[in-house]
Amino acid sequence: MIELERLLRSQGFGSRADCRALIRSGSVSVAGQPCADPFARFEAEGLRFAVDGVAWLYRRFAYLALHKPAGHECSQRPLHHPSVYSLLPDPLIKRGVQAVGRLDEDTTGLLVLTDDGQFIHRLSSPKKAVPKVYEVTTRHVVDASQVGALLSGVVLHDDPEPVAALDCTLLGERCLRLTVTQGRYHLVKRMLAAAGNRVEALHRTSIGGFSLPASLEVGRWMWLEAAELALLAADKGGSF
Structure with a gap:
């Protein structure tokens, strides 16, 4: 069980004070019901909540696929072009997702992002030889x-x-x-x-074994679920 303000903070909605203010302002609902108590406790796993009407699912780690457009840099501090992070909602940026391997600003296509440091290491490790x-x-x-x-x-x-x-x-x-x-x-x-x-x-x-979905439009992102994460290592017969 976790307090609501702590849960929101873990999902990228700002500091504890920010999250407490969000909750007390009536901006948060849990499982479809408004909740104005920052200290209300919930089971985090599988919890669905909404902030300012936008629905979210609690995730211990965020795993994303982005269809990167040209003219975007894979940097938090871009020099000449917009950052790929500008294509993501603010909570994902605040919780610290990072690109798993960069693409040049003029290169397009599949970009994986996450805030799971061990996952980044495993997917990037030369020993894994992920195709x-x-x-x-x-x-x-x-x-x-x-x-x-x-x-x-x-x-x-x-x-x-x-x-x-x-x-x-x-x-x-x-x-x-x-x-x-x-x-x-x-x-x-x-x-x-x-x-x-x-x-x-x-x-x-x-x-690996995960291909950029044809339905994912340029500049859009999607959550990666267990099935997609397994595909990332499918070509090597391994798992993450």
Whole structure:
């Protein structure tokens, strides 16, 4: 059991004083019933509540998928473009969700965010080798030698060890599907450059066994439930 003001604070609705004021103002309802007592106690697990008419479900940790648009930076302090965090409601920002691996400002597609630090570590760990799939539009026609180089391994200028794609499939003359298991800075762009081409557009379609839903519009986000979280590790046969 947890006091209502503590519960709201854990869900990103501000300080204890902020949450207490929200409750006493009549802005909060629990299981469909108004509650003006900050110290009323509830079983947190599975609790549904509303703040200013917006419905929420208590979640110990927040797990989200965002369809990232171009022109947004994966930073809390963006320098030149809006932050991806500006696409989220304020309580999620206040509870501290972070992107699990960044996408460049011009890269679009699947971005996972959470406030679960252990989850971020597990999903980002090189030991997990979680596959990430990108659709790549190139400046020049992709030839068989470039595909072969990406699959066998290309040498980046700052690393003597070759970096190989897990899979590389041609989708068109200037379009391919590339699967990598590392999360290094500008990795896909640098791999294509090392293979003798250049990335014109980049879109991440999946992480592990979870693919960006076609129904999730650009700039929108969704909760990730247990089934989606399990899919994130499905390709490796593991679990988080």
